Every structure is written in C-alpha cells, then in structure tokens.
Amino acid sequence: MISSSAADKADQPTWQYVQLADYQLPTTPVTYSARVRFASFRRLFQRDMPSQSLPLKAQEKLSSLPECLLETIAPIPDWRDSASALNTAMSDWLDKDVHRAPVMVIVGAPYSGNSEALQALAKMQSWRTLDSPAPEQILTGDSGWLSSQVTGAGPWVLPNLEKVYLRHAEGLQLVRQFIAHACSGNMGKVIIGCDSWAWAFIQHLWSGPTPAVMTLQAFDEPRLIKYFQGLINASTGGRLLIRLSDDGRYVLPLPEKHDTGVEYSNFLQIVAAYSRGNFGITRKIWCSSMQTEPGENQQEHLGTEQADMSQQTIWIIPWNQLKLPSLPSDIGCNEAFILHALLLHSGLTQEVLQRLLPLPQKSVLATLYRLKEYELVERDNADWQVTPLGYPAVRQFLQSSRYLVDQF
Structure with missing residues (x-):
C-alpha cells in the first residue's frame, strides 16, 4: 500500500505557498531515524531482501531512459502553475494599503x-x-x-x-x-x-x-506522487508502470481496479526526505533513477490505445544503488570556502569568486575543477554553481562544519 500519509494528503495542492513559519520538511522514514548514526544517508534506507516471487531486473541489463522520453514523462515544470498558486497566496497582501505592507x-x-x-x-x-x-x-x-x-x-x-x-x-x-x-x-x-x-x-x-515572507511548501511524498503520476497520466493515459528494478514493487499507484494485493515502495518518501522537499533536486533524482530495458521503445507505446502493460515499465534504481555525488574524504577549507560562496550568491563567475575569497587565483581554479570531477559543481554559462544532485551532500557538509546555512 501507498503510505498512510500519502493517502491522507492526496487532496492537498501540488503547488502551495505558505508563511515561512508554516513551512514543514517532509517526514523522515523510520529507517533513517533508526540508522542515522551508523551509515551514510544514502545507505540508511536499504530494505529487507527482495521477495523472490516478485520480478527482478539485473542492473547491468537496464539502460538510462532516452532524453526524449524523460522530457515526456518528467519535463521541466510549467512555472505558471507555481505562479498561479503564489498569486492566490498573496491576494490578501495585494489588497492591503501599500504603506501598511509594501x-x-x-x-x-x-x-x-x-x-x-x-x-x-x-x-x-x-x-x-x-x-x-x-x-x-x-x-x-x-x-x-x-x-x-x-x-x-x-x-x-x-x-x-x-x-x-x-x-x-x-x-x-x-x-x-x-x-x-x-x-x-x-x-x-x-x-x-x-x-x-x-x-x-x-x-x-x-x-x-x-517584511512579510512566504515560501513554496516542501514537496513531500504525497505531493511527489500526485505530481509525477499526473505527468504520466497526461502523457501516457496512465499506461506506464513505475517499479523498482530489484524487487518489482510499485513506486507510483496503479488504478484502483488493479491495486489489490500490490506491494508499494517508499522510494519517493526517501527521496523527499533526502532532498528536504526541494522539488528541483527531487526531479533530478527521479530522472536519474529511471531505466528501461535495451531495445524497449517506450515512445512507441505512448500513443497506442491498448498496449501490453508488461511492455510499458520504467524501472527505478533502488535507493541504496543510486550513485549520487559525495564529498571526497580529504575535503578542506578551500573547497568549503568556494562551495559556501557559490551557495550564498546562487552561483558566481570565476572572476568574481576570486575577488571574494582570500585564495590564490590558481588555487580557486584548481579547486573548482576538482569539485567538478566529483560532480559537486558545474559551469552554467559563465557562472559556477553547486549541482542539484550534489547539493544535499554539500549542504550537510557545510552544516556539520558550522557554516551559515539556510533553513530549508
């Protein structure tokens, strides 16, 4: 079954803006709370041995999803949906006199x-x-x-x-x-x-x-299920199955008539907790976790009225097998200075970064390229930025090193 929290919150809006004080991080799975002192974050969520009665897909027999299919079932959001939710949330403020709440x-x-x-x-x-x-x-x-x-x-x-x-x-x-x-x-x-x-x-x-402050409410498991299922329903008519590759459990719900006795994974609850409800990071993890069988042309199935459901399965890499960026064991002050500066300014050019930090020019450049090798930073046009997939590890490192961090 889908978790009770997901079922209870199925009717909540996908995009919701709230007062900063009402922001809530997603619920952390029990497995994380129990093991947090004994293993890294990604390995906390290992499940029991998979049931041998469920289908298994060997990792080496699967391949990444084609970009065209990813753009169909997990596209970049239409930010007008978020904007509409924000406009609704600000309606009372917009009606107030400008000198009372400018x-x-x-x-x-x-x-x-x-x-x-x-x-x-x-x-x-x-x-x-x-x-x-x-x-x-x-x-x-x-x-x-x-x-x-x-x-x-x-x-x-x-x-x-x-x-x-x-x-x-x-x-x-x-x-x-x-x-x-x-x-x-x-x-x-x-x-x-x-x-x-x-x-x-x-x-x-x-x-x-x-001033008054609002923020987008965190994307917890119910919101992620609703959002990703909505995209798949819109693009495939609900004919695409999303399952874990190691034990076959379903990640997104089946239609009610097929739901009896089906085993579900808490994969999206784990992803929501790891990303701290950050939609952009969650979407990147979601896209990088999707795989298909070689030779399977999913795009051909998307337009058919009646297709064999067994031929329309996207396999999700289990959480404990996902390869997410991590920091090198010998990370030092130079890396911390650069990572913190990039986050404080939402990205910086190399030239500006050199002006802000008390580091030699060669040291800044060498450190940036070292972090790039670990997929922790990337260059977007002229700006260097922390990567979305590397962000959770970077945030955790800076927080544990007592740097100023955000509250999200």
Missing part, C-alpha cells in the same frame, strides 16, 4: 524554481521586473541601477535579491539601500524573490522593518 519576500531554496515562478507571475500579471545590477555596480554602490528602472508605480518584481549583493566589504551597500527603499513604500508594492542561502545571510545585514 514588500513581500518570496524565499526559495536553490533549484526550487523560485525565480522562474516570479518571472512567470510578473508576465501573467503584466507587472514590471527589475534586472539585477552587474558585479561592478554592486562593488561601487551604484544606486543608478535602481533609479534608471523604477519610472512609475508598482507592483514591481525583483526575482533574485541574491544578485544584488556580494559578500565583500564594498558589496553590501546596494542591497541595504534597495531593501530600505522598497520598505518605505515609495516604489509601491514590491515582490522580492530571494534564494534561501542569501536570505539567511541578508537577515544579518538588515535591521529595519521585517
């Missing part, structure tokens, strides 16, 4: 689609967005960055406050000025998006009025 901050964890949802909302409502300043403008405190854009009444949307500061002696003035100006009400209504790591840092800089 600012709403939307905080989101890395990869959660926070900036994308805000940009989608601004487009839906025809609100004007503010471009972030260039690094040189931040370091010189160039207030013209804002005055050149604000030429009328709000609402205004700044999708990424994390790009308005740099953790540098000369890089904090601009963000203080912007928050003060927004909270004065002189800009009209202002919706500010901010990465959760930047928000943890900026709160230490700001001593003025505390």
Whole structure:
C-alpha cells in the first residue's frame, strides 16, 4: 500500500505557498531515524531482501531512459502553475494599503524554481521586473541601477535579491539601500524573490522593518506522487508502470481496479526526505533513477490505445544503488570556502569568486575543477554553481562544519 500519509494528503495542492513559519520538511522514514548514526544517508534506507516471487531486473541489463522520453514523462515544470498558486497566496497582501505592507519576500531554496515562478507571475500579471545590477555596480554602490528602472508605480518584481549583493566589504551597500527603499513604500508594492542561502545571510545585514515572507511548501511524498503520476497520466493515459528494478514493487499507484494485493515502495518518501522537499533536486533524482530495458521503445507505446502493460515499465534504481555525488574524504577549507560562496550568491563567475575569497587565483581554479570531477559543481554559462544532485551532500557538509546555512 501507498503510505498512510500519502493517502491522507492526496487532496492537498501540488503547488502551495505558505508563511515561512508554516513551512514543514517532509517526514523522515523510520529507517533513517533508526540508522542515522551508523551509515551514510544514502545507505540508511536499504530494505529487507527482495521477495523472490516478485520480478527482478539485473542492473547491468537496464539502460538510462532516452532524453526524449524523460522530457515526456518528467519535463521541466510549467512555472505558471507555481505562479498561479503564489498569486492566490498573496491576494490578501495585494489588497492591503501599500504603506501598511509594501514588500513581500518570496524565499526559495536553490533549484526550487523560485525565480522562474516570479518571472512567470510578473508576465501573467503584466507587472514590471527589475534586472539585477552587474558585479561592478554592486562593488561601487551604484544606486543608478535602481533609479534608471523604477519610472512609475508598482507592483514591481525583483526575482533574485541574491544578485544584488556580494559578500565583500564594498558589496553590501546596494542591497541595504534597495531593501530600505522598497520598505518605505515609495516604489509601491514590491515582490522580492530571494534564494534561501542569501536570505539567511541578508537577515544579518538588515535591521529595519521585517517584511512579510512566504515560501513554496516542501514537496513531500504525497505531493511527489500526485505530481509525477499526473505527468504520466497526461502523457501516457496512465499506461506506464513505475517499479523498482530489484524487487518489482510499485513506486507510483496503479488504478484502483488493479491495486489489490500490490506491494508499494517508499522510494519517493526517501527521496523527499533526502532532498528536504526541494522539488528541483527531487526531479533530478527521479530522472536519474529511471531505466528501461535495451531495445524497449517506450515512445512507441505512448500513443497506442491498448498496449501490453508488461511492455510499458520504467524501472527505478533502488535507493541504496543510486550513485549520487559525495564529498571526497580529504575535503578542506578551500573547497568549503568556494562551495559556501557559490551557495550564498546562487552561483558566481570565476572572476568574481576570486575577488571574494582570500585564495590564490590558481588555487580557486584548481579547486573548482576538482569539485567538478566529483560532480559537486558545474559551469552554467559563465557562472559556477553547486549541482542539484550534489547539493544535499554539500549542504550537510557545510552544516556539520558550522557554516551559515539556510533553513530549508
């Protein structure tokens, strides 16, 4: 059976924005709580030996899903859905007088689609967005960055406050000025998006009025089941089965008429706990866990009215067999400095990173490429960023090393 918590919450909205105080992390499986002191996170969730009566699929006989199929059954979200939920959640705030509540901050964890949802909302409502300043403008405190854009009444949307500061002696003035100006009400209504790591840092800089803060509720097991099942139903008519490759247990629910006596896995509950409800990370793990049998053309089955269900199975790599990035045993201060800086700013160019850290240029570059080898960072255009799959391990490492971390 699907877990009772998933069944009880089946009617909850997939995308839901809440006050920051109401944010809840997903429930941690009992197996994790019992073994956390004895093994690494990924190995905590091993199940009992698989039942020999269930079908088994040898790992070496499976292959990764084609990209075209992944785009069909697990595409990048339509952020308009998230934007609509946010618009509904902000309705009371939007109705308030601007001088009583001029600012709403939307905080989101890395990869959660926070900036994308805000940009989608601004487009839906025809609100004007503010471009972030260039690094040189931040370091010189160039207030013209804002005055050149604000030429009328709000609402205004700044999708990424994390790009308005740099953790540098000369890089904090601009963000203080912007928050003060927004909270004065002189800009009209202002919706500010901010990465959760930047928000943890900026709160230490700001001593003025505390604006209202909302966030996207964590994606727990029920939300993940509802979301992923909805995508599969929409793209295949529900004719695609999702099962664990080692013991055949089902990961997503079958139609009720086929549900009797079926064994279900808690794979998505584990993924939700590991990712701390971060949808972007969960989706990456979900996509990387999917496999198919070589020669199986799933794409051909998706358009058929009546297809053999046994020919339409996606096999999920069991949790204890997933190969997720981990930190090297000899990780040191250089790696920690760089990883923390990248998260505080939601990515940085190599040049800016070198200006912020007290490390030799060669050392910064060498460390970045070492972290890249471990799949902990990647280069997206000019910016270096922590990878989504590497993020949980990086966050855990920085927290255990007593660095400032976010609350998500």
